[in-house]
Amino acid sequence: MRPGVESAGRKSQIDMIKKALEKVMSEDMSEIWTVLNNEEKRRIIDSFVIHNFKKNQMIYAEGEEPEYLWCLLQGKVKKFKDGVGGRVQILRLIRSVQYFGYRAYFANERYNSSAAAFEPSTVGTLPMTLVKDMINNNRKLAWFFIHELSRNLGGSDTKIVNLTQKHIRGRLAEALIVLSDHYGFEDDNMTLKIYMAREDLANLSNMTTSNAIRTLSGFVAEKLITVDGRRIRILDEPQLRKISKYG
Amino acid sequence: MRPGVESAGRKSQIDMIKKALEKVMSEDMSEIWTVLNNEEKRRIIDSFVIHNFKKNQMIYAEGEEPEYLWCLLQGKVKKFKDGVGGRVQILRLIRSVQYFGYRAYFANERYNSSAAAFEPSTVGTLPMTLVKDMINNNRKLAWFFIHELSRNLGGSDTKIVNLTQKHIRGRLAEALIVLSDHYGFEDDNMTLKIYMAREDLANLSNMTTSNAIRTLSGFVAEKLITVDGRRIRILDEPQLRKISKYG
């Protein structure tokens, strides 16, 4: 897949790459880069390609051949899977700086899920062949991926039980908690930093859009949250956690 | 956790270990061993401990500290998670020779699920500290785990969609297909090689035991399968696959 490079003029494109690389290299969260030696860093800088995606634009689709390691630099990305009868399940949310799209390559499979930008996003790519070489020469990088994969697998297994066994209210409360843990709050420490459509909220918590809307209204009536369009404020997190646990 | 060693007399215990090691070392499915050099093989032989588990005996439980790589030599093992209201979800089935129990260690977490023997089973353990050392000295071993974790993660994501979106009949049909793919058939090429309680079948396909029984009876009435106690024969696999896809 050759992703949509929003060509934005040569100068500003170069600036963007520079800024993005700086961000990637300095971000302490992305421990991945701290384990590279200088030669590896040069190879990365030479191969790193920046792409911009518009709101709701697909990054890759289930069934395609995985070729790149994707690194979200700016924005928010969802990984999702189309199921039966037009229903969609959001599997994982990506924030900056996080890596994604490598699992299928490692498993020797085609993409098992799709990725799309939630909001305007900047993504860097690195050919997986290069990543593979780097892993072979750098055992810390191997451990980085072993660790990431292991954490994600645990998360997926937990999600299976949450989505199949909890009731609607529990699932939505859980989704709100996950969103707050993952993307955090605005400066007021209450407003979720992600503004998603009710439909996405529904696809995240395995319910229909109407039920997401209805249940959300219920939470408002119980004064657990307030809602202003897509702006959600968490008022009573402990109670939400309780409902998420089972209620 | 110190697992239950069914001490079976010194002589036969030694025989068992010898046989088990032979099996592990020769099994071509377990590519993991082919990548080791002689020194590594000696370290393994010295540390490898055999354990026997009775039918339904727990191997480890959610929340415990992971210390060992488990290798199923003989028998069948289920990995499962206790959810809300006494419900159980079977997450993965292990056959010989397969490895399990390493994810939590790699993720630096406690066990996220439990493991129990479906039937009398023989399991070998290796301290994860040793496995870690081996990975550091052997990049092919690192790739083995990256590959396994990646495949499992893809499977878990698929399972999320299957279990949340398919209807009861589809989920049970899917479970039967998975069982046949995973454990295979008896010599008649029809009878599933695994004999599980209806309750386990239900826990595998996210439904109540009564619904598993009822739906299974439905399949019998439609001549898709026959049932004789826990012995299930697949008569019409194509149709089962169709139902599993959506029916």
Add this chain to the structure above:
DNA sequence: GTAACTTTGTGTTTTAAAACATAAAAGGTA
């Protein structure tokens, strides 16, 4: 071999969530 317990089987009732049906807001566009 009989009693106690567990597993399987089936019918009936209840319920949680989907499906359907509108309508009002909100957002985009000509």
Add this chain to the structure above:
DNA sequence: TACCTTTTATGTTTTAAAACACAAAGTTAC
């Protein structure tokens, strides 16, 4: 501005699956 599309909201109906209830087979233990 007016028009069209999408999103949000809420009420009503339908339905798939759980819950409940009981009986018959099978197992296990004594």
